[in-house]
Every structure is written in structure tokens, then in C-alpha cells.
Amino acid sequence: xRSMLRRSMGVLxxxxxxxxxxxxxxxxxxxxxxxxxxxxxxxPTEIGQALYGAIRSGxxxxxxxxxxxxxxxxWAIASVLGAAIGLAxxxxxxxxxxxxxxxxxxRPLPAVAFVPVAVLLFGFTVTTEITVIVFAxxxxxxxxxxxxxxxxxPRLLDTAATLHLSRTQRLxxxxxxxxxxxxxxxxxxxxxxxxxxxxxxxxxxxxxxxGWGLVTAQEALQPGLMFGYLVATGALGVLLNACLRLSFARxxxxxxxxxxx
Amino acid sequence: xxxxxxxxxxxxxxxxxxxxxxxxANAWSALQGLLPLIALLLLWQALGDPHSPYxxxxxxxxxxxxxxxxxxxxxxxxxxxxxxxxxxxxxxxxLGVGIGGxxxxxxxxxxxxxxxxxxxxxxxPPTIVPxxxxxxxxxxxxxxxxxxxxxxxxxxxxxxxxxxxxxxxxLEAARSLHLGVVARVTKIFLPALLPSILxxxxxxxxxxxxxSLLAEMLTLMPGLGALLLMAQRNFNAxxxxxxxSVVGAFGFIINAALAAFESWALMPQGRS
Numbered sequence: 272x273r274s275m276l277r278r279s280m281g282v283l284x285x286x287x288x289x290x291x292x293x294x295x296x297x298x299x300x301x302x303x304x305x306x307x308x309x310x311x312x313x314x315p316t317e318i319g320q321a322l323y324g325a326i327r328s329g330x331x332x333x334x335x336x337x338x339x340x341x342x343x344x345x346w347a348i349a350s351v352l353g354a355a356i357g358l359a360x361x362x363x364x365x366x367x368x369x370x371x372x373x374x375x376x377x378r379p380l381p382a383v384a385f386v387p388v389a390v391l392l393f394g395f396t397v398t399t400e401i402t403v404i405v406f407a408x409x410x411x412x413x414x415x416x417x418x419x420x421x422x423x424x425p426r427l428l429d430t431a432a433t434l435h436l437s438r439t440q441r442l443x444x445x446x447x448x449x450x451x452x453x454x455x456x457x458x459x460x461x462x463x464x465x466x467x468x469x470x471x472x473x474x475x476x477x478x479x480x481x482g483w484g485l486v487t488a489q490e491a492l493q494p495g496l497m498f499g500y501l502v503a504t505g506a507l508g509v510l511l512n513a514c515l516r517l518s519f520a521r522x523x524x525x526x527x528x529x530x531x532x
Numbered sequence: 533x534x535x536x537x538x539x540x541x542x543x544x545x546x547x548x549x550x551x552x553x554x555x556x557a558n559a560w561s562a563l564q565g566l567l568p569l570i571a572l573l574l575l576w577q578a579l580g581d582p583h584s585p586y587x588x589x590x591x592x593x594x595x596x597x598x599x600x601x602x603x604x605x606x607x608x609x610x611x612x613x614x615x616x617x618x619x620x621x622x623x624x625x626x627l628g629v630g631i632g633g634x635x636x637x638x639x640x641x642x643x644x645x646x647x648x649x650x651x652x653x654x655x656x657p658p659t660i661v662p663x664x665x666x667x668x669x670x671x672x673x674x675x676x677x678x679x680x681x682x683x684x685x686x687x688x689x690x691x692x693x694x695x696x697x698x699x700x701x702x703l704e705a706a707r708s709l710h711l712g713v714v715a716r717v718t719k720i721f722l723p724a725l726l727p728s729i730l731x732x733x734x735x736x737x738x739x740x741x742x743x744s745l746l747a748e749m750l751t752l753m754p755g756l757g758a759l760l761l762m763a764q765r766n767f768n769a770x771x772x773x774x775x776x777s778v779v780g781a782f783g784f785i786i787n788a789a790l791a792a793f794e795s796w797a798l799m800p801q802g803r804s
Contacts, residue, residue, distance in 0.1 A: 284643055286640075286643050286644045287643055287644055287645075287646055287647040287648070288647075289644075290644040290645060290648060291647065291648045294648060311666050311667050312667050368561070368564050369564060369567055369568055370568055372561075372564075372566045372569075373566055373568050373569040376566070376569065376780070376784070377780075379738065379780070379783040379784050379787055380776070380779065380780045380783065381738065381741050381742045381745055381779060381783055382742065383658075383742050383745045383746045383749065383757070384745055384756075384757075384760060384775075384776055384779040384780070385776070386749075387760045387761060387763065387764035387772050387776075388764075388772055388773065388776055390764055391586060391764055391767070391769055391772055392586055466656065467656040467657070467658060470656055470658055470659055471658045471742075471746060474658065474661075474662070474746070474749075474750060475746070475749050475750065475761065481659075482658075482659075485659055485662050485663075486662050486750070488662075489662035489663070489665060489666045492666070494666055494667070497662065497663055497666060498663065500659070501655060501659050501660075501663055504655065504656055504659050505651060505654050505655040505656075505659075508654045508655075508656060509651075509654050512654075
């Protein structure tokens with residue numbers, strides 16, 4: 272708790288605030304004086320007004336709720352699926368031998384390129400969006416689960432064998448508790464990805480949510496509103512990550528790297 | 533990766549043969565891993581309906597790609613995407629190393645700029661694409677800008693942490709040898725920072741590819757992304773699947789090339 276306090280103090284130091292303020296004022300002055308050659312660059316006050324208006328009308332809130340709901344749904348599916356695939360890869364040699372390289376080949380496929388395929392199969396729907404999110408965010412969970420399973424101390428498995436634990440008991444009492452922390456590290460990376468990919472899928476696949484709002488604001492030539500969406504998306508990312516970091520620190524107090532990263 | 537320390541233990545005479553055996557075993561296990569994918573594609577080819585609107589069989593993908601190539605679209609598109617990704621990666625590396633080095637070296641600068649940069653970093657890179665399209669306009673410059681914006685952060689962050697973890701002895705050695713600024717940068721900083729910088733570039737490369745494809749999809753600038761989106765809009769499933777495999781190979785080759793470059797560049801340091 273104290274380290275968190277110190278962190279936030281460190282982030283909000285006076286010189287940083289002053290720098291950000293100077294940058295914003297310079298931006299405002301530059302636009303007011305028409306010193307920039309970009310005709311659609313809005314002043315920070317204009318962005319603030321547009322954002323405030325969009326919040327008052329509830330438009331940006333509804334869009335955020337849609338994006339976050341899709342990201343969370345896709346993330347939950349990806350976490351469970353990734354943990355299952357990771358465990359299978361780590362503990363079933365057959366699965367590893369026959370599916371390892373195929374998965375390695377699919378992994379670097381850019382998620383954006385997957386959107387047109389999903390649109391072709393599912394149309395411009397929520398299913399498309401969630402499929403793409405799952406496809407993109409399942410990888411870090413798999414990779415981290417496999418790494419965690421590889422790092423289990425052999426003595427733990429020996430103990431399980433000595434105690435004559437059955438397969439399900441061994442899975443529930445030894446393997447899962449030992450692997451879960453690293454799966455969770457992967458899940459945290461996956462949540463950040465899920466949000467980004469949700470926005471991407473909304474831009475080119477499912478016409479709803481923040482991504483679509485951003486694109487429509489651009490096409491309607493409303494730069495203030497567009498920047499408002501940008502700020503909202505950034506803020507949402509920070510908020511989700513902070514929530515996740517807090518709840519993980521509470522759930523797994525023993526993992527230090529989580530608090531550091 | 534391929535030949536580990538097994539050949540080192542072997543007698544000198546049997547070394548070459550054992551390495552060959554080792555490579556063959558590796559190739560076989562890789563092939564085994566690919567079996568389900570190959571089997572899936574073969575089954576798809578054998579049982580699938582070539583005229584299916586959703587799952588056309590793999591041979592139709594090849595035909596669609598050949599049509600695109602003979603229409604003169606595919607090769608320029610691949611080259612356009614590759615050119616943007618490569619140029620943007622070089623720019624992002626130069627910028628990221630410069631800014632990251634300054635921030636890592638100066639705590640005052642880090643305190644001032646840190647939070648602003650932190651906020652910019654949390655903006656999902658794809659959201660920059662429509663913004664840049666409106667403000668800069670739809671042209672090559674805008675595409676480069678968005679890719680650099682996405683690829684900058686991993687390089688910058690890695691360089692910053694690399695500078696912070698430089699061993700003080702290195703800096704003291706530079707001082708006691710009376711090295712000039714140029715010599716200090718080329719002889720001390722760059723070699724010491726190379727591993728962190730290259731790690732950053734490898735993280736940045738897939739991001740650069742994603743943002744480049746998205747920019748092409750949203751603005752229909754020439755490139756692989758635009759081709760994919762047009763194929764989807766024309767409900768040409770065979771072409772979509774074909775282009776998807778091209779994109780996959782594209783990403784795979786760029787990643788493999790960067791990995792090879794990394795191990796080549798780090799070889800003198802024995803860290804490959």
C-alpha cells in the first residue's frame with residue numbers, strides 16, 4: 272500500500288505536471304494563433320468541450336461499456352482457453368509433439384489480418400469482435416502457462432506421486448495452484464491486448480463501441496470528438512490495468528514482479 | 533538453437549555426422565508438429581467444396597493469389613507494406629534510442645517527461661490511425677507516422693532501462709581513458725546497450741506490422757491490408773484466406789530475419 276502511494280506521488284510530481292501543462296498551453300496557443308499548418312488539429316479546450324458533451328449525452332459512456340464488455344468477455348474466454356491449452360501442451364507429450372509447431376506458426380499472424388476472415392464468417396457482428404479478441408489475447412496466456420508449468424519444482428510432483436494422488440487431485444491440488452500465478456501474469460498482458468484488439472475489431476469489423484465512434488468522428492470531420500474518443504480510450508486502458516494490478520496484488524501477494532511491472 | 537552443446541561433447545571425428553543427425557531429428561520433430569496443420573489442409577482440400585462462400589478449399593486460395601499476382605496487385609502491395617514497416621522500424625529505432633538514452637541518462641528529464649510519455653504510451657496505437665488520417669491527411673507520411681508512433685515505445689523503454697542498468701565501472705573506464713563524446717557513444721554506450729535495443733526492436737516489429745495493415749485497411753492506401761479488405765468486401769473468401777497466409781508468411785519472415793540479425797549482432801559479445 273505504501274509503495275503504491277509512493278508510486279502515485281512519483282508520477283504526479285510537480286515538474287511533471289508543469290511540463291504537461293506547458294505542453295498543453297503551447298498546443299492551445301499554437302492552434303489559437305493558427306501557427307500549425309494542420310487545419311483539423313483541435314485545441315485542448317475544444318477537445319475538453321467535445322468530451323464533456325459526449326459524456327453528458329451518454330454516447331461515449333455507452334460506447335465504452337460496449338468495448339469494455341466485449342474486451343472482458345473475449346479476455347475471459349481467452350484466459351480459460353489459454354490455461355487449458357497451456358496445461359495440455361506442458362503435461363501431455365502427445366499434444367506438445369503434434370500441436371506445438373502448428374501453434375507456433377499461427378501465433379505471429381497479426382490479429383488485424385484475422386478481422387476480414389472473421390467478418391466473412393460471422394458478418395459485422397459481436398461474434399466477429401469476440402472471436403478476434405480471443406484469437407489475439409490467447410497467446411500470452413498459453414506462453415505463460417507453459418513457462419509456469421515448466422518451472423514447477425519436480426519435488427512437488429514427486430510428493431504428489433508419493434501421496435498416491437489421483438489425476439484430478441494432482442491437477443487441482445498441486446498443478447493448478449503452482450501454475451496459476453504465471454497464468455495470471457499472462458492474463459494481465461492479455462487484458463491490455465484484448466482492449467486494443469476490441470478497438471481494432473470495431474474499426475474494421477463490428478460497427479459499435481469506441482473504435483467505431485472514433486472512425487465515425489473522423490469521417491464526420493469532428494476532430495474535437497475524435498480526440499475525445501482517443502482520450503477516453505487511453506484513460507480506459509490505464510483504469511483497467513490499474514484495477515487488474517490492484518486485484519492481482521490482493522489475490523497473489525507473493526508475486527513481486529507483478530507489483531513492479 | 534539447433535545444435536546445442538551435444539556436438540561439443542562428441543569426439544572431433546564424429547562431430548559433423550552427429551550434427552547432421554541432430555538437425556535431422558530437429559527437422560523431423562518440427563514436421564511432426566506441423567502434421568495436424570497439414571492434415572487439416574489436406575482434409576479441407578479433399579472434402580471441402582471449392583465453391584463454398586465461407587470455406588473454399590486451399591487450392592482455390594492459390595488460384596486466387598495467382599490471379600492477383602498476374603493482375604499486378606500482389607507484389608507491389610507486399611513491397612509497399614514491407615517498405616513502410618522497414619523504414620518506420622529504422623526511424624523508430626533511431627528516435628527511441630535517442631530519446632530513451634537521454635531519459636535514461638538524465639533523472640531530471642525523466643521526472644519532467646515521464647508521465648506525459650507514459651500517457652502517450654498507454655494510448656492504443658491503432659486509435660492513432662484515424663486521428664492521423666484526419667490531421668495529416670491520407671499519404672505515405674501519415675502511414676509512417678502512425679507506425680513509428682506504435683513502434684517507438686518498446687525501443688524507447690528498453691533503451692531507458694538499458695541505460696539505467698549500465699554498470700558504473702563502464703562509465704568510469706570511459707572517463708579514465710579520456711574518451712571523447714563520439715568515442716564514448718560508439719565504443720561504450722552502443723555496444724553495451726545493443727542487447728536492450730534489439731529486444732525492443734523485436735517487440736516493436738509485430739506492432740509495426742499490425743498498425744501498417746490497419747492503416748492500409750482504414751485508408752485503402754496501397755498495401756496488403758487494403759488488398760485484404762477489398763477481398764473481404766467483394767466476398768472473395770478464397771482470396772481472403774490466400775492473403776491471410778501471405779500476411780502470416782510476411783510476419784514470420786520479418787520476425788525470423790530480426791531474430792537472425794539479433795543473434796548475429798550479439799555474437800561478438802557471446803550473448804547470442
